[in-house]
Amino acid sequence: MLAIFGCGLLAGLFGSMVGLGGGIIIVPILTLIFNIPIKSAVAISLISVCATSIGGAARYLSSGKVDYRLALFLETTTVAGALCGGLVALVVKPQIIALIFSLMLFYTGITMLFNKEKAENQTGDYNHDEPKSPAKYTILGLSFIGGIISSMLGVGGGIIKVPIMNLILKIPLKIAAATSTYMIGITTAAGSIVYLVKGMVDYQLAAPLILGTYTGSNLGARLAAETRSKVIKYILIIVIFYSAANIALKYLGIKTP
């Protein structure tokens, strides 16, 4: 139990220091280290990400960075996607989920590798108007896909939501990231409910993991401002690529050293 708490703590700590949600780290930890089936790992990860998002969203809301009107608008299709994703994940083979998750990890690793630091400081004028069509329908469609991915893979989907808001709606990155954090809580809650109703959540395992990630992410958010996170970022990129390859090979039945 302490080992799970420790892993959750590290996942939350390093994840939040480099701007990642827990899911990208938690699912590989549960499947590769604790040998938990990927569907159960996804279910536990979703609840853990939901808890982490609650803490982050509360902070962002208090600082006025969240566009909650836009979040509610976009979540109408994201939650619909999350419901579909959760239901699809229950019937598809674990191998398919593992392969899609591996691809998602590779995408995350590449995005982190080529992410420009300057973009994190992007600011600018922003008005709170609802998006106009055709951007409105494009972003609603993409949000639906984001919801499916989130529920199927047990991730928050911030890595999809933030670029969507930033590139299509021209929302400054800081507001997009804060709004995404608020949205992730709602999306993962929907996905979690689907898995909870199916009875796929191991409560005894989830409790120390969620507490660990929640504590770690709060610590990480504070430490991120004081420490240089560049080294941690590159270590995490290596871990992400290693996990992606290992999960794919494990579910393809190929033994790894």
Added chain:
Amino acid sequence: MRIVVKIARVLNAGGIAISICFVLAIAAKMAALSIASILARVGIAITAATPVAGIIVAGIYLYKNNETRYASYAVILLILLALAGIWRLLI
């Protein structure tokens, strides 16, 4: 008081309740008490319910502010989340 502050308060309260439940659940598990499982279940239920409570609060205050368009999005979300809870009855 601004709507964002009210939503933040709900999320903060939920976060505190989640932490307390899981700390107690782990302590109970270490002491080999049977209540550990119940506490873990309650903690997970609160985790899933907190964002829902945030949507309810946002919806109520948006409606009071005459922003019925955005309040209706909150209602749609609550219907979808209710569907997530009863999908086994429908399928």
